[in-house]
Amino acid sequence: MTIDRIKNSLVDELKHYKNFNPFFDDDGWFIIFPGEEDGRRPMNKHIAAITFCQISLKSSDDVITCLRTLVNSNIRLETLNPKLDFDRRRIKVNNTTLRFSIAWYNLKLFIESKNKWKNKTHTSIFKTFNAKPTEFIIEHIII
Numbered sequence: 694m695t696i697d698r699i700k701n702s703l704v705d706e707l708k709h710y711k712n713f714n715p716f717f718d719d720d721g722w723f724i725i726f727p728g729e730e731d732g733r734r735p736m737n738k739h740i741a742a743i744t745f746c747q748i749s750l751k752s753s754d755d756v757i758t759c760l761r762t763l764v765n766s767n768i769r770l771e772t773l774n775p776k777l778d779f780d781r782r783r784i785k786v787n788n789t790t791l792r793f794s795i796a797w798y799n800l801k802l803f804i805e806s807k808n809k810w811k812n813k814t815h816t817s818i819f820k821t822f823n824a825k826p827t828e829f830i831i832e833h834i835i836i
Contacts, residue, residue, distance in 0.1 A: 696723050699786060702757045706764040721787060726764055728782035729796045740836050741800040743782070744807060747830040749790040751823055756789050758822040763793060778802045800835070807833050 700707065700715065713727040750756050767781050778799035785792040797803035809815065811826050819825060
């Protein structure tokens with residue numbers, strides 16, 4: 694999977710983040726979309742917990758679909774409520790593996806919501822990029 698293919702497939706989604714240039718991190722992961730650690734987090738919010746997510750997908754088409762889904766979700770959430778008590782962190786890709794995480798600013802919300810990724814709504818979304826909840830690696834950390 695080439696980085697150029699990713700960028701060319703997600704031109705419209707990348708336009709939303711005008712002040713962000715995708716880059717490689719020190720571990721060789723391609724940071725395709727920014728996250729709360731790139732200046733989106735309001736200064737008065739502190740991270741209470743983080744959920745780390747990783748999924749290895751079967752094809753480059755599935756990667757593109759998953760990335761598009763994640764970014765459109767970000768954009769929709771930003772539009773609905775810019776003062777949410779959580780935010781997605783950077784979205785990274787390496788071949789057909791994606792990593793992203795959720796920063797939770799409210800511990801109670803984290804405890805109530807941390808396993809929603811297993812619900813029917815999320816499971817149906819995962820099907821669009823040929824994934825199952827059991828294929829995700831999820832780690833929750835309370836800060």
